[in-house]
Amino acid sequence: MNLNEYIESGLLELYVCGALSPEESIEISKKLHEHPEIKSEVEQIESALQYLGTAVAPYNPEELLDSIKQKLKNMDHSIPVIVAKPKRTTNWTAYIGWAACIILAIGLLALFQKNHSLRTELRAVAIKNVQIEQEIENVRKSSEKTKQLLGILRDYDLTRVPLKGQKIAPDVFVNILWDQKENRAFIDAKDLPEPPPGKVYQVWSLTLDPLTPTSIGLLDQFEEDENKIFVLNNPNNSEAFGITLEPAGGSTSPTMEQLYVLGAVEAKS
Numbered sequence: 694m695n696l697n698e699y700i701e702s703g704l705l706e707l708y709v710c711g712a713l714s715p716e717e718s719i720e721i722s723k724k725l726h727e728h729p730e731i732k733s734e735v736e737q738i739e740s741a742l743q744y745l746g747t748a749v750a751p752y753n754p755e756e757l758l759d760s761i762k763q764k765l766k767n768m769d770h771s772i773p774v775i776v777a778k779p780k781r782t783t784n785w786t787a788y789i790g791w792a793a794c795i796i797l798a799i800g801l802l803a804l805f806q807k808n809h810s811l812r813t814e815l816r817a818v819a820i821k822n823v824q825i826e827q828e829i830e831n832v833r834k835s836s837e838k839t840k841q842l843l844g845i846l847r848d849y850d851l852t853r854v855p856l857k858g859q860k861i862a863p864d865v866f867v868n869i870l871w872d873q874k875e876n877r878a879f880i881d882a883k884d885l886p887e888p889p890p891g892k893v894y895q896v897w898s899l900t901l902d903p904l905t906p907t908s909i910g911l912l913d914q915f916e917e918d919e920n921k922i923f924v925l926n927n928p929n930n931s932e933a934f935g936i937t938l939e940p941a942g943g944s945t946s947p948t949m950e951q952l953y954v955l956g957a958v959e960a961k962s
Contacts, residue, residue, distance in 0.1 A: 699724075700734050709738045850874065854934055856956035862886070867954045869934050876928040880936075882912055883921040885953065888938060894953070895943045896925055899933040901957075906935070906947050933957040 699705075707713050708721045725732045851870040858865035865886075870879040880896060888894060894912040899905065910925035937944075938951040 696728060696730050700731065705731065705735055706738055709735060709742060851879075852958065854956050854958050856934055856936065856954035858954055859952045861951060862953045865954055867936060867956075869956070871927065871931070871958070876926055878909060878925050878927040878934070880912065880923045880925065881921065882915070882923060882936075885912075885915075885921070885936070887916055891941050892938050893941050893943065894936055895939045895947070896923075897935045897937065897947050898927055898929040898931040899935060900930065901932045908943060908945075911939075911943050912936075931958055 704713070704717070704721060708718060711718075713721070721731075721735075725735060851872055854869040854871055856867040856869060862885075865884045867884060868881040870881075871877075872879070878896070882894065885894060894915065896909050896912065897906040898909050899907075907929055909927045909929070910923075912923050915921070933956060935947065935955040936953050937947040937949070938953060939948055
């Protein structure tokens, strides 16, 4: 909160009335030393409550009676003075004054609680709006990506390389579309299972004689990608492709025990 919101929140009135918790009182005491505006506001609140207490405070009839007696004695000791002692009455004015202060404190506390509840609701609405805006943005980006991928997949110059499941995952199938003009490989990995924590899929370009694997990248953020289509650069003269499961960050050479799919590039006629 800025200073004006802080002053108008009702916290300062509760602080003066002693209705805050010790932790809240300590926090406001610190702000009194940091911000002269808050200190001035607290002094004004204290003055107003002191004025209210003075206005409803009762006079002291016994003290007034003693003062009158003393003055009469000083004037003439020979003249007897008979003064009727006032009857003791219930001090309703004092009770009313204290009741007013208590009612004021209760009202300030209720106002503070209501303001706190409203601030909490507004904060929740703001967070929900941000989430909705993010969801809309994600849908828009996903739609744009889908249109882009459809345009690419309809390009007849792409080389299709089917990768079949190996021993560790025989039912898995991955399709790679290789754009040799732009040196890009589009990996359709929707059949691959989600990698376990701390693991990532790594794609390899292979030459067969001699067998030489070259990493062309990782399938990062696999769980977050709804389409499961990844684009990796591939400037190699690939004769085959394979995908292995590696530790997070990837490996310098493929772990053959974790080879999920493998497929050769068909020679063009």
